[in-house]
Amino acid sequence: MTNTLRPRRTGLIVFTSRVISIFTGLLFLIMVTRSLMPTQFGLWEFLIDVIMFSTFPAGLFTYWATREVARGAIIGRTTQSLCLMMSLAGVILYLLLSFGVHSIIESTLAPFVAAVILVPLIYWSLATQALVLGHNPAIGAYSLMISEPAKLLAAFPLLYSFKLGINGVILSIAVSYFVQSASSTVQLRDVRKDRIDLGKAREWLKDYHVPVVYTFTYVLSIADTFVASIGAEGTTFAGFYQAAFQVATLVSYSTFLSIALYPVLLRGKSERLPGKLLEFSLLFGVPMAAGTIALASKILYLLKPVYVNSSNALIILSLAAVVTLVSSVFDQTLMGRDTADLSTENRRRRLMGSDQMFVSGANAAYFVAYLSIVFVLGHLSAAGFAPVYQIVTYWALAQLLLTCILVAVKLRRVLQRTTLMITPSPAFYIASSGVMALVLLLIEGVVIPGGLNTLQYGLRLFAMVVVGSAVYFGTLTCMDRRFRVLVRAAIATWRNREAGADAPQGQAAAN
Numbered sequence: 001m002t003n004t005l006r007p008r009r010t011g012l013i014v015f016t017s018r019v020i021s022i023f024t025g026l027l028f029l030i031m032v033t034r035s036l037m038p039t040q041f042g043l044w045e046f047l048i049d050v051i052m053f054s055t056f057p058a059g060l061f062t063y064w065a066t067r068e069v070a071r072g073a074i075i076g077r078t079t080q081s082l083c084l085m086m087s088l089a090g091v092i093l094y095l096l097l098s099f100g101v102h103s104i105i106e107s108t109l110a111p112f113v114a115a116v117i118l119v120p121l122i123y124w125s126l127a128t129q130a131l132v133l134g135h136n137p138a139i140g141a142y143s144l145m146i147s148e149p150a151k152l153l154a155a156f157p158l159l160y161s162f163k164l165g166i167n168g169v170i171l172s173i174a175v176s177y178f179v180q181s182a183s184s185t186v187q188l189r190d191v192r193k194d195r196i197d198l199g200k201a202r203e204w205l206k207d208y209h210v211p212v213v214y215t216f217t218y219v220l221s222i223a224d225t226f227v228a229s230i231g232a233e234g235t236t237f238a239g240f241y242q243a244a245f246q247v248a249t250l251v252s253y254s255t256f257l258s259i260a261l262y263p264v265l266l267r268g269k270s271e272r273l274p275g276k277l278l279e280f281s282l283l284f285g286v287p288m289a290a291g292t293i294a295l296a297s298k299i300l301y302l303l304k305p306v307y308v309n310s311s312n313a314l315i316i317l318s319l320a321a322v323v324t325l326v327s328s329v330f331d332q333t334l335m336g337r338d339t340a341d342l343s344t345e346n347r348r349r350r351l352m353g354s355d356q357m358f359v360s361g362a363n364a365a366y367f368v369a370y371l372s373i374v375f376v377l378g379h380l381s382a383a384g385f386a387p388v389y390q391i392v393t394y395w396a397l398a399q400l401l402l403t404c405i406l407v408a409v410k411l412r413r414v415l416q417r418t419t420l421m422i423t424p425s426p427a428f429y430i431a432s433s434g435v436m437a438l439v440l441l442l443i444e445g446v447v448i449p450g451g452l453n454t455l456q457y458g459l460r461l462f463a464m465v466v467v468g469s470a471v472y473f474g475t476l477t478c479m480d481r482r483f484r485v486l487v488r489a490a491i492a493t494w495r496n497r498e499a500g501a502d503a504p505q506g507q508a509a510a511n
Contacts, residue, residue, distance in 0.1 A: 007277060010138050010260040015284065017141035018253035023462075024148040028155055029246055030458075032169055033303040035159045038243075042225070042235025043107055044166055045242045047115050049226035050101065051122065052219065054094035057086045058123050059215025062130035064204045067341060069134030069191055070263040076131050076192030078200050080185070083127035087120040094119050105229050111166045118170065121177040128184045131191055134266075137259045139187045140180075147180035207341070210351050213360040220367035227371045228395070231378020241392045243307040247299055248317035251292055254285035255325045265336025274333040274414075275421035278326065282426050283483075285325045287472045289318040290433035291465065294440040298448060298461055309389035316396035323403045330410040331359050337417060358413060366406045373398045428480040436472040440464060 033041055065079040098112035132140040154175040158168030185192070204211075225238045232238070261277050292299065296314040300307040340354035341347070351357065374395060381391045414420055447467075448460045476483050 007260040007264050007273060010136070011256065011277065011280065013138040014141040014256040014259050015254065017144045018256050021144055021148045022250050022253065024152055025250070026247075028152060028172070030303055030454075031152075031155055031159055033243065033307070035163075035168070036165060038239035038304075038306065039234065039236045040166060040239075042229060042237070042239030042242065043105070043111065044169055045225040045238055046105060046107075046229045046235050047111060047166070047170075049222055050097050050112070051094060051115060051118050052222050053097060053226075054090045054119055055122050055126060056093070056215055056219055057089050058083050058126045059211045059218065060208060061086065061201065061204055061211075062126050063211035063214055064207075064341075065127070065130045066134040066263075067266060069131055070266040074191050074194045075197070075200065076188050077194050078197045079131055080124065080127045080192075081196045082198070082201050083123045084120065087123035090119045090123055091116060101226075101230070104233065105235055106233070107235075111170070114167050115170050117174055118177065121174055121181065124181045125177050128181045128188070131188050132184055133259070134263050135188065135191050137256075137263070139184055142187065143180045143183035146183050147176045150179040151176035207348065207351060209348075210341070210354075210356055210360075213357060213364065217360050217363040217367065220364060220371060223367070223371055224374050227375045228378040228381075231375040232382045234382070237378060237381040237388055237391070240307065240310050240388050241313065241395055243300060243303055244310040244314040244317055244392065244396065247292065247296075247303075247314055248321050251285060251288045251318050251321035252324055254281050254283075254288060255328045261329065262332040262336045265333065271418060272421055274329060274418065278329045278420075279422065279425055281325055281329065282322070282429055285322050286426070286429040287433045287436060287468070289322045290437045290472075291440065291468045292318040294437040294468075295444065295461070295464065298444060298464075302454070302458060302461060309387075310392055312393045313389070313396040316393065316400050320396065320400040320403050323400065323407055327403065327407050327410060330407065330414050331363075333414055334359050334410070334417065355413070355417065359410075362406060362409055362413075366402055370399060370402050373402075423482060425480055425482050428476060428483070432472050432475040432479060435475045436468045439471045440468050443467070 032044070036044065061079060061082045065075060068075060069079075094116060098109065098116075102109050102112050129140060132143075151172050155168065155172035158164050158171055162168065164171070225242060228238045228241065229235045261273060264273065293315045296318075297308050297311040300311055300314060334355040338355040340350040340356065343350050377391050377395050377398075380386070381388055385391065411420075444464065447464050448457065452460065477487070
């Protein structure tokens with residue numbers, strides 16, 4: 001199987017799809033928040049957590065599938081088949097969890113039962129994403145460009161015509177997962193030429209401890225809404241947090257610019273690549289965070305006026321998203337360079353001391369500390385210690401501080417393993433983002449006056465995003481020579497490609 005990945009190009013394709021999904025995702029988020037009360041919105045996020053908990057067993061297969069596919073293995077049918085069979089265990093686990101927790105947050109069982117259809121779809125999605133990540137992450141980008149509009153087309157009638165509430169959201173997400181997984185599966189034909197080998201399950205389960213720790217860390221990473229709701233004995237607290245967090249998540253989309261780092265490192269080491277892709281991610285991540293900070297209250301007002309109270313949390317979470325971006329690059333660097341799973345002698349001992357286990361262990365320790373704080377904050381919210389939005393701000397602050405500590409720990413490990421080559425360019429990204437944020441703050445009152453309807457408000461907010469982007473890239477072009485070189489190289493590459501595409505046509509015409 002021949003598949004040469006170009007990290008920056010692949011990252012740009014994936015990032016472009018995510019930028020497009022910012023608008024489709026924001027539109028979907030607006031539809032959901034405008035259709036559901038904060039308590040219902042929190043319940044929906046709680047449901048998602050329970051569903052994702054039930055997908056834990058899939059990681060026993062998907063973890064190894066990504067690493068093997070990146071190194072040339074053709075195991076597509078096997079991976080998907082094993083995960084779909086494992087989804088039966090996932091459904092049972094989901095139902096058991098649902099029966100156990102729905103009463104704690106004072107919810108009926110009905111929405112939990114309706115959401116069971118998502119479990120096998122997400123198992124299929126996880127198997128497909130694992131193959132895509134190892135083979136060619138751009139495939140996931142193309143599928144996302146199809147599934148996001150499909151989600152919107154399904155959501156509009158379900159939420160506004162039939163007014164199905166949470167059930168409408170569940171069905172819309174089901175459509176999205178189905179379309180995305182089906183589209184990716186079609187594009188993965190090169191890695192699906194294998195015969196189903198159930199013996200692979202036995203092979204992968206021999207070293208179960210590595211994916212168990214890794215997947216357990218993932219489960220912890222999405223458990224904060226669940227823990228907060230249990231602590232608060234309700235979902236309103238989580239609803240206010242999630243309104244801010246979902247917007248801040250858009251900032252973290254710049255992480256996808258480095259998505260090819262992991263499979264490329266698995267195929268062969270590159271000393272300069274981690275630093276280059278970290279800078280490339282920060283090129284977009286820093287201004288996205290700055291713009292979100294400047295427009296925090298305006299964005300949250302678009303979701304629903306009541307969420308403006310979470311503006312401070314959104315500002316803090318935007319900063320946390322940039323720190324998380326750095327953490328993600330460090331994770332890919334450490335895990336991608338690690339070769340302990342290729343050894344045959346003392347394999348288990350080598351794996352236990354590997355960077356794969358270090359990353360999982362560090363992340364797990366972080367999430368245990370983080371979730372403990374979130375649980376306490378949930379109790380404080382239930383006790384009326386302070387207004388909900390104020391405790392949500394404390395929640396965001398805890399996340400930022402702990403993430404900074406985690407990144408410091410990972411940086412030390414990275415520097416022990418390799419040289420992280422960083423140029424002065426990130427300083428220019430920060431300075432240009434500061435100029436952009438100042439401009440946005442100066443013009444926001446003029447561009448977005450009071451008394452606008454939702455459509456007018458949204459269009460004017462979009463106009464501010466366009467203005468902010470122009471200010472940022474214009475300022476950066478003036479300040480950073482390396483950025484000018486990068487732009488010229490991109491233009492030259494595009495022109496050469498166009499010339500190459502036109503040449504055969506000219507020859508054909510001459511003949």
